[in-house]
Amino acid sequence: MPLVHFFETSFGRTYSRKMLLVEVVSGGVSGWGEVTCGEHPYYNEEWTEGAWELLKHYIVPSSLGKTLGSAAEAGGHTRGMKGHKMARGGFEASCWDLEARLKGMPLWKLIGGGARKEIPCGVSIGIQDSVEQLLEKIRKEVEAGYQRIKMKIKPGWDVDVIRAVRREFPSILLMADANSAYTLADIGHLKQLDEFQLMMIEQPLAHDEIIDHAQLQAALSTPICLDECIRTAHHAEQAIRLGACRIINIKLGRVGGHAEARRVHDVCEKAGIPVWSGGMLECGVGRAHNIAMATLSNFTLPGDISASQRYWKRDVIEPWVEVSPHGTIAVRDDPGFGYPLDLDFLTSVRVRLESFSAQ
Numbered sequence: 001m002p003l004v005h006f007f008e009t010s011f012g013r014t015y016s017r018k019m020l021l022v023e024v025v026s027g028g029v030s031g032w033g034e035v036t037c038g039e040h041p042y043y044n045e046e047w048t049e050g051a052w053e054l055l056k057h058y059i060v061p062s063s064l065g066k067t068l069g070s071a072a073e074a075g076g077h078t079r080g081m082k083g084h085k086m087a088r089g090g091f092e093a094s095c096w097d098l099e100a101r102l103k104g105m106p107l108w109k110l111i112g113g114g115a116r117k118e119i120p121c122g123v124s125i126g127i128q129d130s131v132e133q134l135l136e137k138i139r140k141e142v143e144a145g146y147q148r149i150k151m152k153i154k155p156g157w158d159v160d161v162i163r164a165v166r167r168e169f170p171s172i173l174l175m176a177d178a179n180s181a182y183t184l185a186d187i188g189h190l191k192q193l194d195e196f197q198l199m200m201i202e203q204p205l206a207h208d209e210i211i212d213h214a215q216l217q218a219a220l221s222t223p224i225c226l227d228e229c230i231r232t233a234h235h236a237e238q239a240i241r242l243g244a245c246r247i248i249n250i251k252l253g254r255v256g257g258h259a260e261a262r263r264v265h266d267v268c269e270k271a272g273i274p275v276w277s278g279g280m281l282e283c284g285v286g287r288a289h290n291i292a293m294a295t296l297s298n299f300t301l302p303g304d305i306s307a308s309q310r311y312w313k314r315d316v317i318e319p320w321v322e323v324s325p326h327g328t329i330a331v332r333d334d335p336g337f338g339y340p341l342d343l344d345f346l347t348s349v350r351v352r353l354e355s356f357s358a359q
């Protein structure tokens, strides 16, 4: 599906998405999950075609025809596999949606959420062709009511650009996401960001490097938020113990699904570390899962869950995800993740389908 506007991070520019959805069927009821990896292995090691192969050759055979007492057991079926959390998480999430739909209850309730009826929303704005273009985009999103602006940075698009944004918007909640574009050699450069009252700087250093982040955090007054580094609750424990971050971004796919997302959430809550929901340019399926997750109590900061129409001309769910003028998404009480699929549209944009049956 083409994006309404290209999205550029420090690792590249995306014009359209090739998304992989998982439908798991039992007793005539369907549950849906989204594999949230990118088309290319640049955010982390996963990519759409790789995830397809993993599902086909490992995840589906591990589960097909087996009895699952509850979705909480779904992660166990793929536990022997290393990595590939987004592929495994897409399957895991589909099982949670299925269980909730079979029970006729909202997913947020099944996963132990429900701390809020409205999710506070922010937006993630990519690297633009010019500073003027970025300022224009920020103005539009602030006027739409979004509570927090995240801008992507990389070497050459950082200190000066943030200074220009701050001059125009002195009091907005602002943060920057580097997607691993820096190293410890850049400490002096990154320290310049301390003058801009950023809420946080997200994942400045390598995707798999917690220890260096501890050294950087000790040198910065701006809080560091880890994204890519946190794939398990144990990583969260280690990062917190080392002082590598003061905030954590939880992405459902990156940690392998709802069960582990909950564990990461709980570790952070106990340690007094606030969390927020990240995004991966999801279509409605992944977006709706994120909304359910963001009703857990410690999701106290506005996350990267925003309206469907910021991404898509038409979404695969109906209604689409909408954001109120005060920058919130109302949590729905319908069964499962709460949004019916637009199956006609989904079928019209589908480029590949493979079905597996126990019979």
Ligand code: OSB
Binding pocket: 009, 043, 123, 124, 177, 179, 227, 278, 279, 280, 281, 282, 304, 305, 306
């Ligand atoms: O690091 O949060 C990130 C998109 C693709 C890959 C990585 C990231 C992002 C975003 C977009 O920031 C969040 C969204 O609006 O879905």
Ligand code: MG
Binding pocket: 177, 179, 202, 203, 227, 228, 249, 278
């Ligand atoms: Mg990020």
